[in-house]
Amino acid sequence: MLSISNLHASIGTKEILRGLNLQVNAGEVHAIMGPNGAGKSTLASVLAGRQDYDVTSGSVLFDGKDLLDMAPEERAAEGIFLAFQYPIEIPGVSTTNFLKTALNEIRKYRGQESLDAVQFLKLMKEKMKLVNIDQSLLSRSLNEGFSGGEKKRNEIFQMAMLEPKLAILDETDSGLDIDALRIVADGVNKLRSPERATILVTHYQRLLDYIVPDFVHVLYKGRIVKSGPKELALELEEKGYDWIKAEAEAAV
Ligand code: ADP
Ligand code: MG
Ligand code: MG
Helix, strand or coil, X not given: CEEEEEEEEEECCEEEEXXXXXXXXXXXXXXXXXXXXXXHHHHHHHHHCCCCCEEEEEEEEECCEEHHHCCHHHHHHHCEEEHHHCCCCEEEEEHHHHHHHHHHHHHHHCCCCCCCHHHHHHXXXXXXXXXXXXXXXXXXXXXXXXXXXXXXXXXXXXXHHHCCCEEEEECCCCCCCHHHHHHHHHHHHHHCCCCCEEEEECXXXXXXXXXXXXXXXXXXXXXXXXXXXXXXXXXXXXXXXXXXXXXXXXXX
């Protein structure tokens, strides 16, 4: 589904991703961990198509198509969901209205007809039940005055509504408390399916107690320097990153 080869990306003159490789197949959940400043959020941003990053070499294929060649809206329409894509506060725009617009834009891109009010409401109800979100939250201005947990629930709801093929969640800086962890985990687990994949960027081993990943990767200095099964996360929790850093430096 996603194939990242030798990806290099910079901000200004600073190279942050330095030859990153990653393969994600449908049905898989990949956790990306690593020390602060390694480039985890940069990777998520580059996949989302944020403008401030220059991709200097390498390739990213999504379902065989060149992702780097697509505008952020096209990426969304192709089925990529970035959890931090929509946490912005939009005064005067409710989650409901926001999602209706987003969903119909995506459908238009795919050559599908817009959902009418009845179909949209039906979908909303189904997904509200799935992620256990309250109607009142959805009619308020998007993210305005939302608590951390409400933002998370809202984000997961958006993900459920948009039914992405590939969801990328960057949980690094969100200061998740235990309730928010459960909300995210529950949502990701419910949306797990053989057709879908998830990339979960986190430095909380705890999150991986709830979402059991198929693979764990360690990103260090802009590259994935170690990959392993879910047990790798436990090893990292126990031993920290120093041994990985030492291994990576010795390999250079
Ligand atoms: P992580 O998410 O793994 O903690 P980031 O991807 O956020 O790491 O950051 C990687 C490196 O890029 C860090 O050294 C950080 O300081 C730098 N960086 C990130 N964003 C910017 C920016 N907008 N301008 C300059 N440097 C940045
Ligand atoms: Mg960081
Ligand atoms: Mg980060």
